[in-house]
Amino acid sequence: MKKSLVFFLFLIQTIGFGQDESVVCLHGFFRFSKCMIPMANNLQHEGLQVYLWNYPSRKRTIEKHAEDLVETLQTLSRSHPGRPIHFVTHSMGGIILRSAVNHPKCPQEAKIGRAILLAPPNKGSVLARRFKGCPLARGIFGGKAGRQLLTFSEEEMADLGVFPHTMEILVVAGKKESLFTKFLMSEPNDGKVTVEETRLNSPHTHKTLYVSHHWIMTSRESIALTKEFLLKQNTP
DSSP states (O other), X not given: OOHHHHHHHHHXXXXXXXXXXXXXXXXXXTOOGGGGHHHHHHHHTTTOEEEEEOOOTTTSOHHHXXXXXXXXXXXXXXXXXXXXXXXXXXXXXHHHHHHHTTSTTOOGXXXXXXXXXXXXXBTBOHHHHHTTTOHHHHHHHTTTHHHHHHHOOHHHHHTTOOOOTTSEEEEEEEOOOOTTGGGTOOSOBSSSSBTGGGOOSSSOEEEEESOOTTTTTTOHHHHHHHHHHHHGGGOO
16 A cells, blocks of 8 residues: 555544545645645534645656545545545645546546645746756756656646536635745746746636745635635535
8 A cells, every 4th residue: 555545544534523525635845744734624623524635745746646646535435425525735736636637547526526726836837947957956856746847838737637617626826925036027926836827727716815835725814715615515
């Protein structure tokens, strides 16, 4: 059994305790599942059953991460057959999810839920591509998913797939830029990706908050939007 799946099942037992809808949280590149705990705690207080999925972001490609996620979703769908699986993702986690729901073995339960994508580089990142020729950046990001983040164009990101029409998608972008990116990015951005780069080419709801890329998953405004979007399904 793969390490990512073992860790996921452990977190189901220790963190997930709700009895209503299921929500899977995916962290971003160079992050770990613990960065999603503030979000998870808030969702649990609303009666949602929250699962944190941890994965070695630097060690596999986006597509391989997506395959691993699909295996985990298959396990979850067998535990809750017919029940929609919802998602909250940060940064690259949203790209992995988009690739996963286009995988032929992805369970239907994962294709009928809602997904909140926080600061996703849906069109790639012009800032990252500026450093694709830098040996130091290549060394830090590695040759798997990190290389894809450094080099992928808008078209290559689009080739990872489209969210099915059966899913409702909320994209939340940040516009609190850093001092560093003020000189490198001319468009509104969160310090990593521009607001425009977070947009999907398929139908979705889009919101912009004055938060940075690093802290958007713990922002009170992001958490409030997430809860509102997920719990909307329970409104008669």
